[in-house]
Every structure is written in structure tokens, then in C-alpha cells.
Amino acid sequence: MPAKPQTITLVGAGLNGPLLAMGLRRHGFTVEIYERRSDMRRVRMSAGRSINLALSARGIHALTDAGLWGNMRKIITPMKGRMMHSVASELTFQPYGKNEAEVINSISRAELNIALMNAAEAEGVRIFFQQRCTGMDLKTGFVHLHDEQTGEERTVESAVVIGCDGSASAIRNEMLKLNRFKFSQQYLDYGYKELTIPAGPNGTHVIEENALHIWPRGNYMLIALPNIDGTFACILFLPFEGNDSFAQLNKHNEVLGFFQSRFPDAVPLMPQLTDNFFSNPTGAMVTVKCSPWHVEGKALLLGDAAHAIVPFFGQGINCGFEDCTCLLELLDRHGADWARLFREFEQARKVNTDAIADMAVENFVEMRDRVADPKFLFRKRVELALEERFPHLFVPKYAMVTFHRIPYATAMKRGTVQERILAELCASIERIDELDWGKAERMIGADLTPLELAA
Ligand SMILES: Cc1cc2nc3c(=O)[nH]c(=O)nc-3n(C[C@H](O)[C@H](O)[C@H](O)COP(=O)(O)OP(=O)(O)OC[C@H]3O[C@@H](n4cnc5c(N)ncnc54)[C@H](O)[C@@H]3O)c2cc1C
Incomplete structure (x- = not known):
């Protein structure tokens, strides 16, 4: 008789759980x-839990491996760059x-x-x-387990348990x-609040569709990501306390006044602004690091459960999906030598998840503040020029993280x-044609x- 499959x-049917479950099922395991x-x-989601995610190379690779990316292309909107909105409502576009x-x-x-849940169930995964x-x-x-509906308590037994149950x-x-x-x-001293820009007539986008919109304001920012139905999912990132903080926005007129003075061009786009503001919860953002991620060959943590990161590099799920790729x-x-597998998994991943956790915190300053600085935007242009000239040597950090699968620690x-090279090359120039290419080549070399970049 063939052995009963393990x-x-x-635990957790968020984003990583179903994707990993599919891969395990394809290896012949029974997965619950x-x-x-x-x-x-079947049940409408609670308000304020509808954020959009930015999927990039690592996430796409994992979804392609699972055979899901082809269909998913129908529900994504490509964003070619950042569209910055100044207080004077001027727009500046910076390609990614x-x-x-x-x-x-x-x-x-x-x-x-x-x-992901549909695909996992189609593969034979059971979700309770x-x-x-x-x-x-x-x-x-x-x-x-505690049944949230009946209040019943029960215990299930299995060969291996994988915690895909998120940051808590x-x-x-x-x-x-x-x-x-x-x-x-x-925890960051900042919170976030989800808001919405509704679609225009006939489901059209009322601002540029193929961009991530940012209203950078030094210490805080508003962002908006497009949806295929013409709406934009917006997130306001603001300190919990102090000047210009959530603590100061307690009444409808305070919220409206704040938006009118800080994000004036966003206000007419958000007719439900104050209602959204007060009905949606204020979220917190946390970086979690821990070790070990496993107990013998019995239990493993994966995704946010092992390494929650703040959202400013748009990598949380890309990183989690890369975990799935690595484990599979x-x-x-x-084969199913779980103790060895879990040990090698953590060895391969931890150094990289620690790196993206730190880069994500650093990127908050870039998004909320530096993207509004003309010097920073000039340096971004120089970076792209250097990449064009030295494509295998100088790849911008953003590109290494987002468009390639170069290990995060290497990036x-x-x-x-x-x-350092960029700071020196840009120190005394204001135009790209002033760039000292000889010096650039010497420093980069x-x-x-x-x-090694994938084709
Ligand atoms: C504001 C914001 C913006 C973000 N933007 C991006 C982005 O642009 N790009 C990106 O890649 N990432 C982004 N992320 C990060 C991304 O959302 C997470 O990395 C991702 O959701 C992690 O997936 P997960 O499956 O590990 O955890 P989750 O998606 O959190 O899923 C965990 C699941 O476990 C369940 N669960 C929890 N506890 C229990 C329990 N005790 N018993 C049973 N079930 C349980 C939960 O209900 C949930 O369904 C963002 C995050 C935030 C907060």
C-alpha cells in the first residue's frame, strides 16, 4: 500500500498561505x-482593508512559477513611475x-x-x-483552533505546521x-489611513492611470495607486502625535482644512474624504525580526510572520512570495527532510529579509521628503545614465530590489x-552633459x- 501522504x-490564508499551499500540494502533500x-x-470585507499592493519582479516570478501570472495580468495596472504633486499642484513625473x-x-x-485562494482550492488545498x-x-x-462562529475549540494534528499568519x-x-x-x-511613530479617489464618468481614471501618485510633504505624505475600475486606493501616512498628526485631526473641518492646505489638488478628487477618514481605522506599521524561524522539522514561520517590514519599498509580499519560491x-x-529544509531556508533568507527590512525604513524618508528635492531627482537621472552606460556594473538600488531578483543583502x-560614487560624481555638476565619464568609469570599475542579471 502506498504511504499516506503527509x-x-x-495557519493563515492571507497572501503567502495559499501560494505556498499550492506549491506544496503539487509536491503531493495534503495541505490544509x-x-x-x-x-x-462570501462576506464583504470591513472598510479600510482594501489597500493596493505593488507587485514587482520577485512576486511576478513566484506567480509565474505557479502558473498564475498570465491571468493576473488582467487585474493589474502597470505604474511607470512616480507622479509627484506639489503644494502648488504642479506635477513632476519620475520614471521608476x-x-x-x-x-x-x-x-x-x-x-x-x-x-490565490481560488487557485489553491482548485489544486486540492482545503481552506477552513x-x-x-x-x-x-x-x-x-x-x-x-477556536471556531469564531460556534465558539468550539478543537485540535488538529499534522506532520508539519507553517505559520503564514502575518505580523502578529x-x-x-x-x-x-x-x-x-x-x-x-x-513600531514607526507613523500611522496610515486608507482613503479613496472614485472613478470618473464611465470608469475612467481622473488622474494619470499608469503612475503611483505621491504628495510628498517632508514629514508625511499621501499616495494613490490605480485600480482597474478607475478608482485609486490612497494611503495617508502621518505621525500619530505632534504637529500635523492624526492626534490633531478629530473633526470633519480639521481634516478638510488639513487636506485643503496640504494636498489642495487631491481634495476635489475625494468627495468622501472626511467620511472615509473617520470610518476607516488608523493602521500601525511594524518591523519584526526574529530567529530561529523554525522548531526542528515541525514548525516554520514564513512571510510577515517571520519578517514583517514597513511598506515603503513595496516589497512585503514580493519578499514573502520569494520565501515561497525559495522553500519550494x-x-x-x-525532498521532505523538513529539519534540513527549514534550517537551509532560514540561512538563505534571513540575511536578505533583514536587509529589505532596513531598506524599507530608509525608503520612507526618500518617498515622503527627498522625491520633492530637485537635486535628488537630478541624481536619479544620473543613476539611470550610469546604468545605461554600465548595465552590468551600475544598477540603481531601486532597480536591483524591484526589477531584478538580486539578493536584497547584495542590493x-x-x-x-x-x-558614495553618485555623491562624488554629482557634487559639482547640474547637468548630465557635465558628468565626468572617465572618473565614473574609474570609480565604478x-x-x-x-x-549576473537574468535576461
Ligand atoms: C499599508 C500597507 C501597504 C503595503 N504595500 C505593499 C506593497 O506595495 N507591496 C508589497 O509587496 N507589500 C506591501 N505590503 C505588505 C504586504 O501586505 C504583506 O507583506 C503581506 O500581506 C504579507 O502576507 P502574509 O501572508 O505573510 O500575511 P497576511 O497577508 O497578513 O496574512 C496573514 C493571514 O493570517 C490570518 N491570521 C492571523 N492570525 C491568525 C490566527 N491566529 N489564526 C488563523 N489565521 C490567522 C490573517 O487573518 C490573514 O489572513 C503593504 C502592507 C501595508 C500594511
Whole structure:
């Protein structure tokens, strides 16, 4: 008789859970997912949980491997660059990449989640909703569940448990009880609020469709990402306390006055502004680092559960999907030797997830402040010119992270070197034709080795 296939339990049917489940199912395992929420395909999502995500190379690679990217193209909107809105309502466009192929892709989180759950179920994955994991026995693999509808408690047993349960992971909470488990969580002093720009007549976009719009204001910012139905999903990032903060916006006229003076061209686009503002919750943003991510071959953390990052590089899910790619590649290589797999997975990923966590925090300053600085925009143009001349040596950090699958730690290290080169080359010039190409070649040749870039 053939051996009974091992059952793998995943906690969390967010974005990583269903994608990983599909890959595991294709390796012949029985896969079950337990999810705290109701099934969003049947129950309307609560307000303020509709953010858009920017999908880029790493996410696209994982979705392509899963055979899902072709269909997903129908629900994404490519964004070619940042459209900056000044207080005087002037627009400045800054392309993300060196050509029109280098774009990031706006997708509704809910649409992506639904597509992933449908695909996982079609593959034979079983998803159980309204099942909140309340803990697990890390030795036996018993997972304890609370049925949110009936109040019933039960326990399921499986060979392996993978916590895909996000930044407040219940599986990680269990690991926190272990000796020498390292854990840090760093909250930003900023919160975020989701807002909406509705579609124009006949579902048209009322501002440029193929751009990520930013209203950078030094200490805070508003952003807007396009949807295929003509709407834009906006996020206001603002300090919790102090001047120009959420703490100061408690009445409709205060919110309206704040927007009218800081984001004047956005106000006429947002007829529901104050209603949205007060009905949507204010979210917090956290960086979570921890280690180890696994307990023997029994339990593993993946995605935000292992490494939540702040959203300013648009990499959270791209990074999580890259986790899935990495784990499934290791499974191809070694088979179901879970203890070895989990060890090698963490070895391969942790250094990189730590790097993107740090780069994401740094990028907040770039987005909310530096993109409004003409010197910064000039340096971005010089970067692209250097990339054009030295395509295998000088690739802008943003491009290494977003358009390539160069390990994040490598991107961070090379980014620091490139920043120094750029600062020196731009120190006394104001136009690209003043660039000292000889000096650029010498510095780049001395400090950077060629990169292997996928075709
Ligand atoms: C404002 C904002 C903007 C962002 N923008 C981007 C972007 O542009 N690009 C990008 O790549 N990333 C972005 N991200 C990050 C991205 O959303 C996350 O990295 C991604 O959702 C992580 O996926 P996950 O599956 O690990 O966790 P989640 O998507 O959080 O899913 C976890 C799932 O587990 C369930 N769960 C939690 N606890 C339990 C429990 N005890 N029992 C059972 N189920 C449980 C939850 O209900 C949820 O369904 C953004 C994040 C935020 C907050």
C-alpha cells in the first residue's frame, strides 16, 4: 500500500498561505489552511482593508512559477513611475526604471487574495475559515483552533505546521516561549489611513492611470495607486502625535482644512474624504525580526510572520512570495527532510529579509521628503545614465530590489557603494552633459564587480 501522504497545516490564508499551499500540494502533500477571518469571497470585507499592493519582479516570478501570472495580468495596472504633486499642484513625473518595461504593478490586495485562494482550492488545498489558531504544541505539531462562529475549540494534528499568519503570528507567539528565541518589533511613530479617489464618468481614471501618485510633504505624505475600475486606493501616512498628526485631526473641518492646505489638488478628487477618514481605522506599521524561524522539522514561520517590514519599498509580499519560491526550490532539491529544509531556508533568507527590512525604513524618508528635492531627482537621472552606460556594473538600488531578483543583502551593500560614487560624481555638476565619464568609469570599475542579471 502506498504511504499516506503527509498532511501539512498552514495557519493563515492571507497572501503567502495559499501560494505556498499550492506549491506544496503539487509536491503531493495534503495541505490544509486554517484562517481566522471569514471567507472574503462570501462576506464583504470591513472598510479600510482594501489597500493596493505593488507587485514587482520577485512576486511576478513566484506567480509565474505557479502558473498564475498570465491571468493576473488582467487585474493589474502597470505604474511607470512616480507622479509627484506639489503644494502648488504642479506635477513632476519620475520614471521608476530605465525603460517602459521596468514598471511596478498595482493590484488590489483583496483581488489578489481571492485569486490565490481560488487557485489553491482548485489544486486540492482545503481552506477552513473562521478558525483562529490559539496556539500549538511545537513538539507534536498539534494546532489548537477556536471556531469564531460556534465558539468550539478543537485540535488538529499534522506532520508539519507553517505559520503564514502575518505580523502578529500566533505560531511565532508560541516560539516566543522557547529559550533563547530572538525577537524584536519596531513600531514607526507613523500611522496610515486608507482613503479613496472614485472613478470618473464611465470608469475612467481622473488622474494619470499608469503612475503611483505621491504628495510628498517632508514629514508625511499621501499616495494613490490605480485600480482597474478607475478608482485609486490612497494611503495617508502621518505621525500619530505632534504637529500635523492624526492626534490633531478629530473633526470633519480639521481634516478638510488639513487636506485643503496640504494636498489642495487631491481634495476635489475625494468627495468622501472626511467620511472615509473617520470610518476607516488608523493602521500601525511594524518591523519584526526574529530567529530561529523554525522548531526542528515541525514548525516554520514564513512571510510577515517571520519578517514583517514597513511598506515603503513595496516589497512585503514580493519578499514573502520569494520565501515561497525559495522553500519550494529547497523541497525540489532535498525532498521532505523538513529539519534540513527549514534550517537551509532560514540561512538563505534571513540575511536578505533583514536587509529589505532596513531598506524599507530608509525608503520612507526618500518617498515622503527627498522625491520633492530637485537635486535628488537630478541624481536619479544620473543613476539611470550610469546604468545605461554600465548595465552590468551600475544598477540603481531601486532597480536591483524591484526589477531584478538580486539578493536584497547584495542590493543593500552595492547600493551603499553606489550612493558614495553618485555623491562624488554629482557634487559639482547640474547637468548630465557635465558628468565626468572617465572618473565614473574609474570609480565604478574599482568598486563594483559585474552582476549576473537574468535576461
Ligand atoms: C499599508 C500597507 C501597504 C503595503 N504595500 C505593499 C506593497 O506595495 N507591496 C508589497 O509587496 N507589500 C506591501 N505590503 C505588505 C504586504 O501586505 C504583506 O507583506 C503581506 O500581506 C504579507 O502576507 P502574509 O501572508 O505573510 O500575511 P497576511 O497577508 O497578513 O496574512 C496573514 C493571514 O493570517 C490570518 N491570521 C492571523 N492570525 C491568525 C490566527 N491566529 N489564526 C488563523 N489565521 C490567522 C490573517 O487573518 C490573514 O489572513 C503593504 C502592507 C501595508 C500594511
